[in-house]
Amino acid sequence: MEKIRVGLIGCGGRMGGHMSSSFDHMEDVQVVAVADPIEERRVAAAARYGVRRAYRDHSELFAHESRETLDALFIAIEPTAHKGVEEAAVEKGIPFLVEKPMTLDPEQGRRIARAVAEKNLVTAVGFQDRYLDLMEIVKAEVDSAPKGGLVYGAWIGGIPGPWWWQKKSTCGGQLLEQNVHLMDGLRWLYGEAISVYATASRGMVTPGVDGVSPEYDTDDHSTVVIRFDNNVTATLVSGCYVRGSRPFCGLAISLKDRVLEYHLRNNLVIRTPAETRDIPRRVDQTARLDRAFIDAVRAGDPAAVRSPYADGLKSLELCFAANQSMESGQAVILR
Helix, strand or coil: CCCEEEEEECCCHHHHHHHHHHHCCCCCEEEEEEECCCHHHHHHHHHHHCCCEEECCHHHHHHHCCCCCCCEEEECCCHHHCCCHHHHHHHHCCCEEECCCCCCCHHHHHHHHHHHHHHCCCEEECCHHHHCHHHHHHHHHHHHCCCCEEEEEEEECCCCCCHHHHCHHHHCCHHHHCCHHHHHHHHHHHCCCCEEEEEEECCCCCCCCCCCCCCCCCCCEEEEEEEECCCEEEEEEEECCCCCCCCCCEEEEECCCCEEEEECCCEEEEECCCCEEEEECCCCHHHHHHHHHHHHHHHCCHHHCCCCHHHHHHHHHHHHHHHHHHHHCCCEECC
16 A cells, blocks of 8 residues: 655644654554754654654745645644644645644634635544544434533643743633633534633732743633533533642533533543443544544545544634633624
């Protein structure tokens, strides 16, 4: 089988996940080019795969690479670094998988989505939980149960290490940068939202203290209430102020005849009057995401991906709407 020639843009932490889960094991994939502004990272990635074509940034890569040399791109860069990257990939007709958040500018995202549609290009967004076996079970349970009910979702912990994470202007806030995974999960389960209302708070985290950046200005925690069809209301909370033991993270879904407790990327507990089942995670969701994308590229089938760019953008836009509600204090009616 002819190998899919892949280029990597951004060789930091998240791309490391794709490397260890996928590229190190995929016999039908060959990494042929890498790009990263940090020399140590691009040199290490190039050495890992025996790559000679290592570039300082995406502009340099695109100056030398084309659809004839690359079959696909994996893009894992900082939220503020999406400056012409996806646009150049679309112009050259190179399919791409991009990690979230794909942009901090919703209008840029819409332009890219339109351009992707015009070329019928295979794309994917790194919403890995759509490929998680536990979330597949949750979706089957929700689809087969009587409609309606309450959903509680949470992603609560401390402050991640990257510099850009601590400023809302460079990450979009925890909801958009991190908890967008659960927001996307809610859309995957329940479809498009009717409305969103959100609040946020600051003051629990002190800038410049205990390793926190003096420039820290993002929300310490936020709460979003989302209305869906079929009498479903979801409350999604985010928090980055917690140190030590971690509170519940995941989704708790109360149906008429059962309760589903999805513990984030770990296990799923299903409670009914007759029994309690505890199901552990058994798959590497990043490997399944990457495999689906590579197979879609080989087949030339954009529909073979569970979260193509246009659909992933809808999850991001729901977070933008929640941020708008936080700032205005008003609910945002979406349809």
